[in-house]
Amino acid sequence: MNTPNGGVLKDLVARDAPRRQELTAEAEKLAAVVLNDRQLCDVELIMNGGFSPLEGFMTEKDYNGVVENNRLADGALFSMPICLDLSKKEIDASGIKAGARIVLRDSRDDRHLGIMTVEDVYKPDKQKEAKEVFGGDEEHPAVKYLMNQTEEYYVGGKIEAIDRLMHYDYVGLRFTPAELRAHFDKLGWSRVVAFQTRNPMHRAHRELTVRAARSRQANVLIHPVVGMTKPGDIDHFTRVRVYQALLPRYPNGMAVLALLPLAMRMGGPREAIWHAIIRKNHGATHFIVGRDHAGPGKNSKGEEFYGPYDAQYAVEKYKDELGIEVVPFQQMTYLPDSDEYKPKDEVPKDVRTADISGTELRRRLKTGGDIPEWFSYPEVVRVLRESHPPRNKQGFTVFLTGYTNSGKDAIARALNVTLNQQGGRAVSLLLGETVRNELSSELGFSHEDRNKNIARIGFVASELTKSGSAVIAAPIAPFKDSRKAAREIVEKYGSFYLVHVATPLEFCEKTDKRGIYAKARKGEIKGFTGVDDPYEAPEGKEADLVVDISKINVRTAVHQIVLLLESEGLLDQL
């Protein structure tokens, strides 16, 4: 098994276990810093030795060395800044300064994780960090995070560990470096090639890892990231089920699956060096670096953030120092004529090849398109399809907006029974009045209260959409911003259709049998939409459909909505 980076595994949890009681007692009296998701990932790998030789968050000297030339202050190789970022307000409020001891608290469950002795508080040059570490493109996800989410100050210092972080998912697959080393030892493995991934694995990946194992006479560690990956990636719950489904496809005993709680930065070459160091700490002797390793793809101009093999050049440069042998790989591609996978550079020019990109795969999952057996295993595809139900099983929201008595409620009710007749999904009807009674009874009709009301409808609709329901909402929703927010929250989980019931106000008022407009005109109801309160009608592309009940009847309006849903594949019968 490989030696840890720097020679000693900095397993702070094991090191400090004898002092746990004492540290726990001290923590009660200290000012606490509550760690966010990224900081939690970092602290977990600092405390379990995954980031050896780090024993805490970087001081200014270490940080500058890493940013400028991939080196800690003592000259050791380390390529990614690992910093505790805090606001000025928090630093002042908690009296954070050199010499202070602060407790690091888990934001998820309020547990105390460790005590940090502050060595310095410093203001980083973010522009420089963005440029040197990530290449400087302001669209790079790590640069965006740095500029928009990272606080102004960094706090450096060593950590004494109180306890490991709690996890409740896939606990048995989460191995610390020490646990993984013990596991390899038990299996009798001395040569281990690690494979990093943030994506589902298919035949090409299995082929690539087996080839790497064969070429180095090693076993395989499948070491996927389950901390933070690129926004929009397939969630780790689904991915881990995929890896579990794939594992039996390896020759018996060849591969082990272990999950890595890393917060990726998508830093290409820098990240590849960092990944290699992390795998060395976990005991691996070899590490696969493929095409565009840990790169974020392309920016909005269609330009790659990094060259396809920049990461390979970077690890090659530090080869001797890294102490883990990098196994470079070209992209694997399928050869339909011989039904096999080969690295792209080994394919003769005139031989046909086939590939399905990640984007194309996501599209096929979304639309229920074919995923051929040459690309993936049926058991893997089954797992992916469970998390990406076909269109006719996906939830959606139809959001009707319009004046009182515009016909929006009548359309909503008729659509409700139409969809119930169709079957296949639960249907939820959120009429303005129902929501006002059940969810928003304390709210009035000020601009702010109306927006709150619509935000609640958006939240409920998104949760129902997520679980596969058809949602029909019919509030007045007079303000553009709140309609936009409702669309955004629902579209995280399914389709959202805004139907503008654009019946003219005069018609709504003339046909109002409840006499509600009359009351508003007399001033008995104040701030009534259309009378003495505004209605911002949807403009341009905001509405997916516009109907007017002064011109068509309810049945026709419902039919138009049904045709819209049908054209999107949402109503297909199985």
Ligand SMILES: Nc1ncnc2c1ncn2[C@@H]1O[C@H](COP(=O)(O)OS(=O)(=O)O)[C@@H](OP(=O)(O)O)[C@H]1O
């Ligand atoms: N001041 C004022 N302005 C507008 N509407 C009023 C007001 N006071 C009471 N009502 C009645 O409340 C019903 C629900 O309104 P909404 O919740 O849809 O309004 S909003 O979207 O929050 O703006 C709405 O009924 P429907 O439009 O039939 O749902 C109104 O009749």
